[in-house]
Amino acid sequence: MPELPEVETVVRGLRASLPGRTFLDVRLGKTDFIDDPIALAERLPGYRVTGVTRLGKFICIGLTPGAPAAPCVDSLYLVIHLGMTGQLTVRHPGDQVAPHTHCFFALDNDCELRYTDIRRFGRILIVPQSGIAVFQDRLGAEPLEITLEEFCARFGSRRARVKALLLDQSVLRGVGNIYADESLFRARIHPARIAASLEQPQLAALHRAVREVLTAAIRLRGSSISDYVDSDGNRGEFQLRHRVYQREAKPCVRCKEKIRRVIVAGRSSHFCPRCQPAPRSGKARSKSMQKVR
C-alpha cells in the first residue's frame, strides 16, 4: 500500500515526464472517489504542469493556465491520494489498459497519465492555489524534515498509543502501517506504549528510526506488497527488507523470538515480544500495587 516512500517514488517518476506538459483531455470511468468529477473534466484541459510535489501521502501536480492565458484564471493543484491500491502511471494511448483504470489524462506529447485503483480508496481533488495552505495545515509534520524537538513536542505530551500517533496524519504526514511497525521495531518500542510514557532516549530513537526507515525505503523505491507500482509500472523492493511487517510467527532478525501480530489502534501491528517489551497495563499495575500492599 502506498505510504510516503511509495508516493515519493511515484512523484520522482512523474517529475521526469510531466513538467511542461499540457493536459488536453480528461476521460473518466467510475468517479465516486473524485471530489468533483465534473469540475475535474471541465477545468483541467488547457492547464500546463509546473511541477510535481508530495505532501505526506498526497501527490500534488502544480498547474498553471496554458499559453494563451485566459484572464483571471487561477493556478491550481491536481491532488491525488493513492489510498490502498491506487496507481498513477504514464502510458501511451495505445498501451493495454489495466482493469480498474478510472481516469485518463491526455497530454500534449502523445502520452497519457492514467489512474488505476482496484478498491477506489484513493481520492482525487482540485485545490486552488489559494487553498493549498489550508490543505497543508490540516496535515502534520513532514517525517523527513521534523526536528527532534518538534517530534518530542508532538509525541511526548500525548496519552495515545504511539502506534496510533504514528498513523495519525495530523501528527506526522506520510507514515502508514508498514513503516510504523518497521520504525517501532528499530526503535525497540512496543506499538501499544502510551507516547507520553516514553523516555527521552526512546523518543530520540523513534525519531531517528522513522527517518532511517523511510530513507532506506525510498532508496529501494518503496514496498510492493500487493498492488503498488511506480509511475513506470515497476514494483519496489523494500518489502524484501521488512523485519516485522507481515512476518508473523517468523523469527526476529535480532533475537530469533517469534514475531507476533496484535491489533493496536484498529490496525494489525507486528512486533518482536522480546525486543519490544509490552507496556504494563493499568490493570496489571493496580493489581501488583495491591499485592505489594
Next chain:
DNA sequence: AGCTCTTCCTGAAAGC
C-alpha cells in the same frame, strides 16, 4: 482526549 465501531471497495484466501 482518545478509544472502538462502521463505512467505503475488491480480490485473495479460508471455510464448508
Next chain:
DNA sequence: TGCTTTCAGGAAGAGC
C-alpha cells in the same frame, strides 16, 4: 469443485 464468508486497510465520521 464451487459456493459463501472473512479479512485487509487509509481516512473520516459517529458515539461513548
